[in-house]
Amino acid sequence: MSSSSGQPQFRYTQTPSKVLHLRNLPWECTEEELVELCNPFGKIINTKSNVGANRNQAFVEFADLNQAISMVSYYASSSEPAQVRGKTVYIQYSNRQEITNNKSSGDVAGNVLLVTIEGVEAGDVSIDVIHLVFSAFGFVHKIATFEKAAGFQALIQYSDAETASNARNALDGRSIPRYLLPEHVTSCHLRISFSAHTDLNIKFQSHRSRDYTNPYLPVNPSAIEGTLQPTLGPDGRKKEPESNVLLASIENMQYAVTVDVLHKVFSTFGTVQKIAIFEKNGGMQALIQYPDVATAAVAKESLEGHCIYEGGYCT
Incomplete structure (x- = not known):
């Protein structure tokens, strides 16, 4: 099915839907970029970006089925592929008929936040700085930090979902205060969603993980x-x-x-x-x-x- 040029632009066998599935997007593609790509074909009423294992896929929902069909048809017959930031984007109909945001785990409020700290390396933001920023909203029980493909991330556990929601609403999209960061860091944005975790398993206090509820937890000497x-x-x-x-x-x-x-x-x-x-x-x-x-x-x-x-x- 796929040609030598990589992935097919479009699957003909799919049932049309007003929701389109976009693949091969640039990493961290914004909602604005998606809307800009799709706007010429009709009104966008919902988007869901940064999905998939590599966070390089998205769903876009048009107000009307014919608008979605016109976009798919246009790029299926065009010699110019759909592009965002110079990357070829593959477009197909989604097998869903609408985007339901409230069903994804990142939107269901829980007591643990998943925080991606953009623009920094793992050593740039210490666990103490993260603790200081997130303690402003309530008692932080535990923190675990790690490096993933998405960048430097932290899981932050509060006692309840309400406290976590308050912290998320206040900090999502914001930056860690400049005076808490090393000089070479120019920008540092927090992207926050809810984690499916409810209780983090912290084995020892270290520079990567802390349990503020258990003073007797052993310290990892490298900490x-x-x-x-x-x-x-x-x-x-x-x-x-x-x-x-x-x-x-x-x-x-x-x-x-x-x-x-x-x-x-x-x-x-x-x-x-x-x-x-x-x-x-x-x-x-x-x-x-x-x-x-x-x-x-x-x-x-x-x-x-x-x-x-x-x-x-x-x-």
Whole structure:
């Protein structure tokens, strides 16, 4: 059925419909561009864009069936293909007779938002900035970020659909405030829909994911700036790269060790910027961040094997 030139322009076997299915659109094709393409043939009463796995398809609904037929007939017989931004667009009748927007998952209000952050790379917008922006509308329970073909995305979980709707209505199409972005980012738009998720499964706190409802969730060591994944030395054993972040394991825990206690102990050697405590394999561990590697190295040398309390407790 398809010719050597790629996809067929038009399937003749289809039942005409006032809804046309457009394929091979440029990525992020806007509603305005669709209307501009179809307007010469009649009145457009509804569109649904960015559909399909690659978000490069759309549906356009004409007011009248004959208008849709005239567009399909025109391009079926024209030597010039339909084009948007220089890309050839394939047009066929849809097997649906009308566009129903309210049935797509992105329009059914839920408590989790799917946010696409346009114009940025994954490292440009930190999870803390996303949290700050979305917390303005209510308590954010969880955030998960990821990179997909569509760009840098985040799932943001609120307690209920009403809060999520308020955030979506206020922020969809808006930009993250300029002062929260790195200098090289020129524009950054939020495109927000509802996700089908209701409860995100966050396994640990990291620079990619957060659960603000569970302070006891373990911290992924790579989540704190400056920690590097260990490399192997020539003998095949882990060779620890020097870092401004120390990982302390505390043994023989006879007394509670709090962030304050650790802060007091580690501040002896320099400014402590951040501390994270978590349990691992039944023992307690902490990450301590200094401003530079040199300070961390001195603290490590001095405190390795040191007991916080006399009598060998909390080594």
